[in-house]
Amino acid sequence: MSKFTKKKSNELPPVSTASLPDIVFMLLFFFMVVTVLRDDNLLVQNKLPKADQVEKLKKDRSVYIYAGKPSSRYVDKYGSEPKIQIGDKYTDITNIKFALTEARQKLLPELQDKVMVALKVDEKTNTGMVTDIKQELRDLNMLKIIYITTPGNEINQ
Amino acid sequence: MARRATPEVNAGSMADIAFLLLIFFLVTTTIEKDKGIARQLPPKEDIVDPPKIKEKNLFIVNVNRNDQLLVEEKLMELKDLRQAAITFLDNGGAPSGSPEYCNYCKGRRNPESSDNPDKAVISVQNDRLTSYKMYIAVQNELVAAYNFLRDRESQRLYGWKFTEKTKDLNEGKIKGEATKEALQKQLEEVQKLFPLKLSEAEPKKSGQ
Numbered sequence: 001m002s003k004f005t006k007k008k009s010n011e012l013p014p015v016s017t018a019s020l021p022d023i024v025f026m027l028l029f030f031f032m033v034v035t036v037l038r039d040d041n042l043l044v045q046n047k048l049p050k051a052d053q054v055e056k057l058k059k060d061r062s063v064y065i066y067a068g069k070p071s072s073r074y075v076d077k078y079g080s081e082p083k084i085q086i087g088d089k090y091t092d093i094t095n096i097k098f099a100l101t102e103a104r105q106k107l108l109p110e111l112q113d114k115v116m117v118a119l120k121v122d123e124k125t126n127t128g129m130v131t132d133i134k135q136e137l138r139d140l141n142m143l144k145i146i147y148i149t150t151p152g153n154e155i156n157q
Numbered sequence: 158m159a160r161r162a163t164p165e166v167n168a169g170s171m172a173d174i175a176f177l178l179l180i181f182f183l184v185t186t187t188i189e190k191d192k193g194i195a196r197q198l199p200p201k202e203d204i205v206d207p208p209k210i211k212e213k214n215l216f217i218v219n220v221n222r223n224d225q226l227l228v229e230e231k232l233m234e235l236k237d238l239r240q241a242a243i244t245f246l247d248n249g250g251a252p253s254g255s256p257e258y259c260n261y262c263k264g265r266r267n268p269e270s271s272d273n274p275d276k277a278v279i280s281v282q283n284d285r286l287t288s289y290k291m292y293i294a295v296q297n298e299l300v301a302a303y304n305f306l307r308d309r310e311s312q313r314l315y316g317w318k319f320t321e322k323t324k325d326l327n328e329g330k331i332k333g334e335a336t337k338e339a340l341q342k343q344l345e346e347v348q349k350l351f352p353l354k355l356s357e358a359e360p361k362k363s364g365q
Contacts, residue, residue: 021171028179049293053300054192056327118191127292128285131360138201147293148193154294155236 043085044068049123050152057118057146061111063103065096067129068122082125084133096136104142116144194296213269214276216245220295222286235294242302245270246277246351261310261350274306274351282358296355303353311347319347 045068066085070078084091086099104115117137121130137145218238219227226233228241248270249262259273271277279299283292304320311319323344331337 017172021175024172024175024179028175049290051194051293051297053194053297053304055195055323057191057193059190116195118193120191121289123288123290123293125289126285127283127287127289128360130289130292131283131285134198138198141200143198143200144195145198146193146195147296148191149293149297151192154290154297 041088042066043071043074043088043090044083045071045122045124046120047123048120048148048150050154051147051149052151052153054149054151055146057148058116061107061114062116062118062146063100063107063142064118064120065100065133066120067133068125082122082129084129093132093136096133097140100137100140100142114144115142116146117142118146118148120148194293194300196296210278211272211276213250214271214278216242216271216277216279218279218281218295218299220281220283220287220291222284224288224291226295235291235298238295238298239302239305242279242299243305245279246274246302247306248277249273261313263309278354278356280356280358283360285360287360299355300353303351306351307347310350311343314347315343319344 044066046066047068064086067082069075069080069082070090078090084093084096086096086103091099100117104112107115119130119133134145137143217229221227226235226238228238233241244264247262247264248267249259249264249272250266250268250270251257251259251272252268257272257276259275262273264270281295281299307319311317311322322340325331326337326340326344331340
């Protein structure tokens with residue numbers, strides 16, 4: 001009979017915690033994969049010019065305008081003339097006001113007066129297009145603009 | 158002979174290590190922010206009586222469709238623009254004793270050039286076909302000229318650099334409301350010494 005009695009006393013076996021780090025890592029990876037720093041889907045080429053005398057942009061109160069030639073995969077459809085993009089779609093110069101007002105309404109209400117327009121323009125674009133955009137902005141009375149650049153300097157490349 | 162059981166490694170603290178790593182990366186990663194050159198556009202209104210600016214107080218930078226620079230009627234390389242702008246702004250040509258005399262300018266005091274930094278205006282004229290790259294490069298050099306002079310003055314008056322303190326203030330490194338306000342005032346003082354007077358003319362259509 002004694003053969004069948006358990007040798008050990010009826011102590012609870014400790015729960016193995018060896019797999020806990022794996023669980024934590026899985027959580028970490030899950031969130032890493034799932035989080036998307038959502039940004040606008042770029043429809044235009046966007047190689048920014050270089051500058052070093054820069055200020056930081058306050059993202060919560062800014063509206064983005066992109067401009068440049070359509071990306072290579074859209075060239076067939078839209079040609080290679082520089083275009084303006086606001087939000088996720090191309091905008092015509094005459095339609096900027098409407099698109100901007102729409103974009104502004106997406107900001108927090110208390111920040112809508114302090115709106116800053118961030119211009120992300122491809123370095124190969126003509127200044128004429130930027131001037132047109134600026135004229136529209138003046139019409140809209142959105143006077144604070146910021147030309148987004150990449151760090152560097154044109155002189156010592 | 159029976160094998161002796163190897164003692165189990167205590168893995169309970171692995172989770173803590175993983176958490177520490179997670180928190181470390183959470184704290185250290187900063188999502189890159191966009192940076193750029195900020196500008197204030199002039200409001201749209203009809204100017205009835207445009208202010209008269211003397212020829213000598215005007216520094217004209219012309220950029221043509223081939224991205225060439227014409228500064229004060231002379232062809233110039235981009236790398237020389239910053240120094241040229243500094244020389245112009247810092248000139249202080251008004252004679253000593255006159256109300257326009259600039260006592261902090263360290264320039265050549267050439268009566269043919271700008272009277273004082275408050276009067277000096279830099280005017281940029283672009284062609285519509287100038288590349289945006291060049292446009293930004295020119296703007297960058299001109300802002301750099303102003304920043305250089307402001308840094309110099311703030312160093313002289315307060316012992317710190319204007320650009321560095323502005324950066325600290327924007328990044329929230331300055332603590333305390335009173336300190337912030339005091340600093341803001343000092344920054345404005347320096348700005349007043351060299352006010353940013355950049356004018357942009359309506360771009361010409363090519364060929365005109």
